[in-house]
Amino acid sequence: MRARFILEDGTECVGTAFGATKQTLGEVVFNTGLTGYQEILSDPSYRDQIVTMTYPLIGNYGINRDDFEAVVPHIKGFVVREHCEQPSNWRNSQTLDSLLKDYEIPGIAGIDTRMLTRKIRYHGTMKGLITTSTAPLEELLALLRQTPMPTDQVARVSTKSIYNCKGFGPRILLIDFGAKNGILRELLKRGCDVVVAPYNITASEIKRIQPDGILLSNGPGDPKDVPQAINTIREILGQYPLFGICLGHQIFALAAGADTGKMKFGHRGGNHPVKELASGRTYITSQNHSYAVKADSLTGTELVITHLALNDESIEGLSAPGKQAFSVQYHPEASPGPEDSSYLFDQFLQLVTKSKEEQSYAKTR
Numbered sequence: 001m002r003a004r005f006i007l008e009d010g011t012e013c014v015g016t017a018f019g020a021t022k023q024t025l026g027e028v029v030f031n032t033g034l035t036g037y038q039e040i041l042s043d044p045s046y047r048d049q050i051v052t053m054t055y056p057l058i059g060n061y062g063i064n065r066d067d068f069e070a071v072v073p074h075i076k077g078f079v080v081r082e083h084c085e086q087p088s089n090w091r092n093s094q095t096l097d098s099l100l101k102d103y104e105i106p107g108i109a110g111i112d113t114r115m116l117t118r119k120i121r122y123h124g125t126m127k128g129l130i131t132t133s134t135a136p137l138e139e140l141l142a143l144l145r146q147t148p149m150p151t152d153q154v155a156r157v158s159t160k161s162i163y164n165c166k167g168f169g170p171r172i173l174l175i176d177f178g179a180k181n182g183i184l185r186e187l188l189k190r191g192c193d194v195v196v197a198p199y200n201i202t203a204s205e206i207k208r209i210q211p212d213g214i215l216l217s218n219g220p221g222d223p224k225d226v227p228q229a230i231n232t233i234r235e236i237l238g239q240y241p242l243f244g245i246c247l248g249h250q251i252f253a254l255a256a257g258a259d260t261g262k263m264k265f266g267h268r269g270g271n272h273p274v275k276e277l278a279s280g281r282t283y284i285t286s287q288n289h290s291y292a293v294k295a296d297s298l299t300g301t302e303l304v305i306t307h308l309a310l311n312d313e314s315i316e317g318l319s320a321p322g323k324q325a326f327s328v329q330y331h332p333e334a335s336p337g338p339e340d341s342s343y344l345f346d347q348f349l350q351l352v353t354k355s356k357e358e359q360s361y362a363k364t365r
């Protein structure tokens with residue numbers, strides 16, 4: 001079936017519908033990964049976004065049971081160059097088309113996604129519409145331009161109640177702003193006793209859980225849309241070892257007094273070079289973000305820049321050494337992407353162990 005993809009700047013592309021046949025509207029973002037579409041479409045950080053892949057062949061290894069980053073897919077729509085209807089892989093259990101149908105997510109194929117990406121890079125992030133309607137372009141553009149984007153994504157993707165993934169290691173409180181499975185997997189792999197809590201957990205509830213460390217997860221939208229979480233983190237900063245990832249990094253920075261802003265088109269892909277300033281080493285990282293911490297807002301805060309993006313020199317890592325806290329803008333859990341930065345979870349657990357030792361030493365004196 002014929003479908004149309006319309007961008008806010010008036011660009012119209014005609015392609016073929018796949019997945020659900022319904023109209024969808026959202027912020028359009030591009031991802032440059034060559035593989036990993038299953039992890040991308042299920043990453044809760046993409047909530048309400050229409051994702052376009054620059055790599056032209058999508059769906060060719062199908063969908064499998066194990067590579068989801070959340071129980072359900074979260075993207076609002078999928079725009080691809082070529083959609084594969086006959087996937088081949090030993091783990092394949094479903095086609096991309098049938099998955100998107102199951103979850104009522106529309107897709108459009110036959111689109112020059114690299115042209116789209118160049119437009120987004122030039123004009124900045126825009127809204128887009130996938131539709132099978134035959135209405136005049138002007139009418140659809142008016143709808144697109146008038147529809148505001150939601151700001152309550154974190155509340156929709158975060159867990160509604162606290163739960164425990166039992167382990168015999170240190171107790172880590174994972175505050176779920178839309179956490180990817182990959183983060184939980186890295187903690188459980190290291191034996192942690194993980195308590196997963198909703199985004200709006202309060203400082204006194206945190207105290208009752210008695211965590212040995214706190215991990216602030218990734219998540220969708222603007223970090224300033226969760227002011228309550230920023231205040232809670234500000235209250236507890238310095239009381240527990242803390243590690244922030246992506247949205248968690250931004251929330252940590254805001255809590256520590258810095259500011260964040262929206263980037264022109266963000267970073268999404270599996271090959272973003274990041275320099276770790278202390279060692280001078282460059283890591284190839286997995287990324288997915290539209291917002292970044294503003295460098296000039298760090299003056300007067302306790303925050304120190306630890307990592308920089310080599311493509312545009314934006315901040316990719318921060319630390320507040322006096323507060324046993326650090327964070328990265330990229331994804332050390334990979335999924336999808338390179339696993340080179342998984343050592344950051346070890347660093348976090350070293351910080352947790354050191355802090356526990358210091359506390360028990362203090363008790364004996």
Ligand SMILES: NC(=O)CC[C@H](N)C(=O)O
Nearest residue numbers: 218219221246247290291
């Ligand atoms: N992956 C994430 O946590 C994304 C953080 C935030 N929503 C951003 O787009 O910048």
